[in-house]
Amino acid sequence: MTTHHPGYLVFLLVTSVVAGVMNALAGGGTVLTFPTLLAAGVSPVAANATNAVALVPGSFTAGWGFRRELGASSGRVLAFLLGASLSGGLVGAWLVVLAGDGLFRALVPWLILGATALFIGGIGAAGYATRRDLSPLARASFWALVALIGFGIVLVFVQIPGGAVIYAVAGLVIFAGLTLFDFQRLRRTQDIRTAPLLASSIFLDVLNVFLLFLSLFGRDS
Helix, strand or coil: CCCCCHHHHHHHHHHHHHHHHHHHHCCCCHHHHHHHHHHCCCCHHHHHHHHHHHHHHHHHHHHHHCHHHHHHHHHHHHHHHHHHHHHHHHHHHHHHHHHHHHHHHHCHHHHHHHHHHHHHHHHHHHHHHCCCCCHHHHHHHHHHHHHHHHHHHHHHHCCCCCHHHHHHHHHHHHHHHHHHHHHHHHHHCCCHHHHHHHHHHHHHHHHHHHHHHHHHHHHHC
16 A cells, blocks of 8 residues: 555544544654554655654644643743754754664664553553543453454455554554553552552553554564
8 A cells, every 4th residue: 555545545644633632642643653654665764754744733732722731831831842842853853864764774673662662651651640430441442452353364364455554553542542541540459469460461552562563663674
Protein backbone atom coordinates (compact mmCIF):
# COMPACT_ATOMS: atom_id res chain seq x y z
CA MET A 1 0.00 0.00 0.00
CA THR A 2 1.51 3.34 -1.04
CA THR A 3 0.95 6.83 0.31
CA HIS A 4 -1.21 7.53 -2.78
CA HIS A 5 -3.60 4.66 -2.13
CA PRO A 6 -7.00 6.02 -0.96
CA GLY A 7 -7.28 3.33 1.71
CA TYR A 8 -3.91 4.25 3.13
CA LEU A 9 -4.80 7.95 3.21
CA VAL A 10 -7.93 7.15 5.24
CA PHE A 11 -5.89 4.93 7.56
CA LEU A 12 -3.26 7.65 8.00
CA LEU A 13 -5.99 10.17 8.80
CA VAL A 14 -7.42 7.90 11.50
CA THR A 15 -3.95 7.27 12.91
CA SER A 16 -3.29 11.01 13.04
CA VAL A 17 -6.54 11.67 14.90
CA VAL A 18 -5.74 8.96 17.45
CA ALA A 19 -2.21 10.35 17.85
CA GLY A 20 -3.62 13.82 18.42
CA VAL A 21 -5.91 12.49 21.16
CA MET A 22 -2.95 10.69 22.75
CA ASN A 23 -0.90 13.89 22.69
CA ALA A 24 -3.70 15.82 24.35
CA LEU A 25 -4.22 13.23 27.09
CA ALA A 26 -0.76 11.91 27.87
CA GLY A 27 1.67 12.70 25.06
CA GLY A 28 3.45 10.19 22.88
CA GLY A 29 1.26 10.41 19.80
CA THR A 30 4.34 10.61 17.60
CA VAL A 31 5.17 6.99 18.42
CA LEU A 32 2.15 6.05 16.29
CA THR A 33 2.55 8.38 13.33
CA PHE A 34 6.33 8.11 12.85
CA PRO A 35 6.55 4.31 12.44
CA THR A 36 3.38 4.36 10.34
CA LEU A 37 5.08 6.68 7.86
CA LEU A 38 8.22 4.52 7.91
CA ALA A 39 6.16 1.42 7.21
CA ALA A 40 4.58 3.20 4.26
CA GLY A 41 7.99 3.61 2.67
CA VAL A 42 8.62 7.26 3.55
CA SER A 43 12.30 7.95 4.24
CA PRO A 44 13.24 8.45 7.92
CA VAL A 45 14.15 12.12 7.49
CA ALA A 46 10.97 12.93 5.55
CA ALA A 47 8.86 10.89 8.01
CA ASN A 48 10.36 12.71 10.99
CA ALA A 49 9.74 16.13 9.44
CA THR A 50 6.19 15.27 8.37
CA ASN A 51 5.44 13.75 11.75
CA ALA A 52 6.66 16.78 13.69
CA VAL A 53 4.93 19.40 11.54
CA ALA A 54 1.62 17.51 11.44
CA LEU A 55 1.31 17.16 15.21
CA VAL A 56 2.32 20.72 16.17
CA PRO A 57 -1.19 22.22 15.67
CA GLY A 58 -2.77 19.47 17.76
CA SER A 59 -0.29 19.97 20.60
CA PHE A 60 -0.85 23.72 20.61
CA THR A 61 -4.65 23.41 20.64
CA ALA A 62 -4.44 20.83 23.43
CA GLY A 63 -2.38 23.27 25.52
CA TRP A 64 -4.89 26.02 24.79
CA GLY A 65 -7.75 23.73 25.77
CA PHE A 66 -6.17 23.04 29.17
CA ARG A 67 -5.39 26.72 29.88
CA ARG A 68 -7.98 26.88 32.67
CA GLU A 69 -6.24 24.08 34.53
CA LEU A 70 -3.02 26.10 34.38
CA GLY A 71 -4.68 29.05 36.08
CA ALA A 72 -3.32 32.59 35.97
CA SER A 73 0.08 31.39 34.81
CA SER A 74 -1.29 29.78 31.64
CA GLY A 75 0.03 32.53 29.37
CA ARG A 76 3.58 32.29 30.72
CA VAL A 77 3.55 28.50 30.65
CA LEU A 78 2.28 28.36 27.07
CA ALA A 79 4.80 30.99 25.95
CA PHE A 80 7.63 29.05 27.58
CA LEU A 81 6.51 25.76 26.05
CA LEU A 82 6.11 27.37 22.64
CA GLY A 83 9.61 28.83 22.77
CA ALA A 84 11.13 25.57 23.99
CA SER A 85 9.28 23.58 21.33
CA LEU A 86 10.39 25.87 18.51
CA SER A 87 14.00 25.84 19.72
CA GLY A 88 14.04 22.07 20.14
CA GLY A 89 12.35 21.59 16.77
CA LEU A 90 14.90 23.73 14.96
CA VAL A 91 17.85 21.98 16.60
CA GLY A 92 16.29 18.57 16.03
CA ALA A 93 15.57 19.33 12.37
CA TRP A 94 19.16 20.44 11.84
CA LEU A 95 20.48 17.26 13.48
CA VAL A 96 18.16 15.06 11.42
CA VAL A 97 19.29 16.64 8.14
CA LEU A 98 22.90 16.40 9.26
CA ALA A 99 22.61 12.75 10.26
CA GLY A 100 20.70 11.56 7.19
CA ASP A 101 18.69 8.38 6.65
CA GLY A 102 21.63 6.04 7.32
CA LEU A 103 22.00 7.01 10.97
CA PHE A 104 18.26 6.72 11.49
CA ARG A 105 18.29 3.15 10.26
CA ALA A 106 21.26 2.37 12.52
CA LEU A 107 19.31 3.73 15.49
CA VAL A 108 16.21 1.60 14.83
CA PRO A 109 16.76 -0.72 17.87
CA TRP A 110 17.09 2.28 20.18
CA LEU A 111 14.08 3.95 18.59
CA ILE A 112 12.01 0.86 19.34
CA LEU A 113 13.11 0.79 22.97
CA GLY A 114 12.59 4.53 23.34
CA ALA A 115 9.16 4.42 21.72
CA THR A 116 8.11 1.58 24.03
CA ALA A 117 9.33 3.43 27.13
CA LEU A 118 7.64 6.66 26.05
CA PHE A 119 4.40 4.89 25.21
CA ILE A 120 4.17 2.92 28.46
CA GLY A 121 5.42 5.83 30.58
CA GLY A 122 3.03 8.41 29.15
CA ILE A 123 -0.06 6.22 28.90
CA GLY A 124 0.68 4.56 32.24
CA ALA A 125 1.05 7.90 34.02
CA ALA A 126 -2.25 9.07 32.56
CA GLY A 127 -3.98 5.89 33.71
CA TYR A 128 -2.44 6.12 37.19
CA ALA A 129 -3.64 9.70 37.59
CA THR A 130 -7.13 9.19 36.14
CA ARG A 131 -9.91 9.29 38.73
CA ARG A 132 -12.68 8.18 36.42
CA ASP A 133 -13.34 4.44 36.38
CA LEU A 134 -11.73 2.95 33.26
CA SER A 135 -13.46 -0.43 33.48
CA PRO A 136 -15.68 0.29 30.43
CA LEU A 137 -12.56 1.18 28.44
CA ALA A 138 -10.93 -2.08 29.54
CA ARG A 139 -13.94 -4.12 28.39
CA ALA A 140 -14.02 -2.35 25.04
CA SER A 141 -10.25 -2.86 24.63
CA PHE A 142 -10.59 -6.56 25.46
CA TRP A 143 -13.21 -7.17 22.78
CA ALA A 144 -11.24 -5.04 20.33
CA LEU A 145 -8.24 -7.27 21.08
CA VAL A 146 -10.32 -10.35 20.32
CA ALA A 147 -11.34 -8.79 17.00
CA LEU A 148 -7.69 -7.90 16.29
CA ILE A 149 -6.65 -11.52 16.88
CA GLY A 150 -9.30 -12.56 14.37
CA PHE A 151 -7.97 -10.00 11.91
CA GLY A 152 -4.46 -11.39 12.44
CA ILE A 153 -5.68 -14.89 11.61
CA VAL A 154 -7.25 -13.56 8.41
CA LEU A 155 -3.92 -11.92 7.48
CA VAL A 156 -2.24 -15.33 7.64
CA PHE A 157 -4.42 -16.61 4.79
CA VAL A 158 -5.39 -13.42 2.92
CA GLN A 159 -2.98 -10.78 1.68
CA ILE A 160 -4.43 -7.36 2.49
CA PRO A 161 -2.52 -4.27 1.29
CA GLY A 162 -1.12 -2.54 4.37
CA GLY A 163 -2.67 -5.17 6.62
CA ALA A 164 0.42 -5.55 8.80
CA VAL A 165 0.61 -1.80 9.40
CA ILE A 166 -3.10 -1.62 10.23
CA TYR A 167 -2.69 -4.56 12.60
CA ALA A 168 0.26 -2.97 14.42
CA VAL A 169 -1.25 0.51 14.80
CA ALA A 170 -4.64 -0.89 15.87
CA GLY A 171 -2.81 -3.08 18.38
CA LEU A 172 -1.03 -0.05 19.83
CA VAL A 173 -4.33 1.78 20.24
CA ILE A 174 -5.88 -1.25 21.95
CA PHE A 175 -2.93 -1.73 24.31
CA ALA A 176 -3.05 1.97 25.10
CA GLY A 177 -6.50 1.34 26.56
CA LEU A 178 -5.37 -1.77 28.42
CA THR A 179 -2.30 0.05 29.79
CA LEU A 180 -4.47 2.91 31.04
CA PHE A 181 -6.66 0.46 32.93
CA ASP A 182 -3.80 -1.63 34.33
CA PHE A 183 -2.00 1.40 35.74
CA GLN A 184 -5.24 2.64 37.27
CA ARG A 185 -5.56 -0.78 38.92
CA LEU A 186 -1.99 -0.36 40.15
CA ARG A 187 -3.01 2.76 42.06
CA ARG A 188 -6.30 1.39 43.35
CA THR A 189 -5.28 -2.15 44.29
CA GLN A 190 -4.77 -2.71 48.02
CA ASP A 191 -4.83 -6.51 48.11
CA ILE A 192 -1.23 -7.75 47.84
CA ARG A 193 -2.49 -11.13 46.63
CA THR A 194 -3.45 -9.58 43.30
CA ALA A 195 0.04 -8.11 42.77
CA PRO A 196 1.45 -11.04 40.72
CA LEU A 197 -1.53 -11.00 38.34
CA LEU A 198 -1.32 -7.23 37.93
CA ALA A 199 2.44 -7.37 37.36
CA SER A 200 1.92 -10.06 34.71
CA SER A 201 -0.71 -7.93 32.99
CA ILE A 202 1.57 -4.88 32.86
CA PHE A 203 4.44 -7.06 31.62
CA LEU A 204 2.24 -8.31 28.77
CA ASP A 205 1.32 -4.71 27.95
CA VAL A 206 5.00 -3.78 27.68
CA LEU A 207 5.93 -6.91 25.71
CA ASN A 208 3.14 -6.52 23.18
CA VAL A 209 3.79 -2.81 22.70
CA PHE A 210 7.47 -3.59 22.09
CA LEU A 211 6.62 -6.30 19.54
CA LEU A 212 4.15 -4.03 17.75
CA PHE A 213 6.73 -1.26 17.50
CA LEU A 214 9.25 -3.82 16.29
CA SER A 215 6.93 -4.80 13.45
CA LEU A 216 6.52 -1.15 12.45
CA PHE A 217 10.07 0.16 12.77
CA GLY A 218 11.59 -3.10 11.57
CA ARG A 219 9.74 -2.94 8.25
CA ASP A 220 11.89 -0.01 7.15
CA SER A 221 15.20 -1.54 8.25
